[in-house]
Amino acid sequence: METVEKTIEKLRVLDKRITPQLIEVLKVMEGNTSHPSAGDVYEKVKKIFPTISLNTVYNILKTLNATGQIQEILIDRERSKYDSNVTLHHHIICNGCKRIDDIFIDLVDLAKLPDVIIAKYNIKDYHVDLYGYCKDCKDKGSQEDSQT
Amino acid sequence: METVEKTIEKLRVLDKRITPQLIEVLKVMEGNTSHPSAGDVYEKVKKIFPTISLNTVYNILKTLNATGQIQEILIDRERSKYDSNVTLHHHIICNGCKRIDDIFIDLVDLAKLPDVIIAKYNIKDYHVDLYGYCKDCKDKGSQEDSQT
C-alpha cells in the first residue's frame, strides 16, 4: 500500500466504508516491513482502539488483501502474515525462527517461460521464497530449528 | 522421492522403522504429481489399510518431509499439501481452484543475489510460485475465484 490517505481514497472508490477501525489498521500497516500476523495487527490496534474485535481485524485485512492494498503471505503453517508492500520483491524465510526478510533484487526471468504457458495460465504474478537462516538463528549455532 | 524401495533404504539408514503404514504412504506418494493433502493421502491409504489413523498419516508425512523425501507445500491456507518431487521445479497455482501444476524450467538466477546475502543467510533452497488460472477456471469465464 501507499500512504494511508491514498489507500483510503482507493477504498472509497471501491465503495468501502472508511471506518476508524479500518484507518487504524492502515496506520499499523503503513510502511510496516515486519510481516505481522492478524493477531499482531490486532494487538497494535487495540492499544489505540481497545474495543476492536479480532474478527474485525480479519475482515479488514481480508478486504485489503482482496483489493490489492496488501498481500497475504502463506509461509508459516500456523498463521497468515500480511505484507504492506505489494511491489515486486522476494522473501527470505529463516528456517529457524520463520522470520521473513525482504529482498528487492528480482531473480526471476519470466522470459524463460514459453509463451504458451504464460498464455495458458494467464500468469501475471509470482513469488520467490528463499530459505536460509537469519543471523540470530545462525549465532545460536546448531542450525536446527530453534524456535517454533 | 525416488522409488519406494530406494526411499525405504534411505529411511532404514536413518533408523526409521519400516511399517506397513509407511510403505502404503510411500506407494501413494511415489510418482504422485497431484500434490495431495494429508487427508487425500489418508483416504487413499485407508482403502488398502482400513484401520490407519489420520494421525499416523500426519506422522509419516512429517517424517518424510523432515528427512527430505517429500516436500510440504504451504500455499493453501486451509491445508498443507505434499510434493513427492523434491528436485528443482516451480509451481503454478490457480487463483481459482488452488490447483497446483508443476513446471520444470528454472526461472531463477541466484547469481543475481549478492554473495554477501547468500552467505549471510546461508541460502541453499528456494521456491517459485507463479499465479494464474488453470484451463478449467478460465473456461468458467469470470476469472473470479470459482471454487473455494
Place this chain on the structure above:
DNA sequence: CAATTATACAGGAATTATTATTATATAATA
C-alpha cells in the same frame, strides 16, 4: 442537519486442520 439504509462492528460460537496424549502393538535386534 435529520432520516434512512446498507455495511461494518463486537461478541461469541462454530469450524477444522493439526498436534498432543496415552495405552497398545509391533519392527528390529539379539
Place this chain on the structure above:
DNA sequence: TATTATATAATAATAATTCCTGTATAATTG
C-alpha cells in the same frame, strides 16, 4: 523367541480462522 524402543490407533486438545447475530454507524439523500 524375548526384549525394547518406536510406531500406531483412538481420542482429546489446540488454535487460527470463519460464521452468526444483533447493534452501531458511515454514507447518502431530502
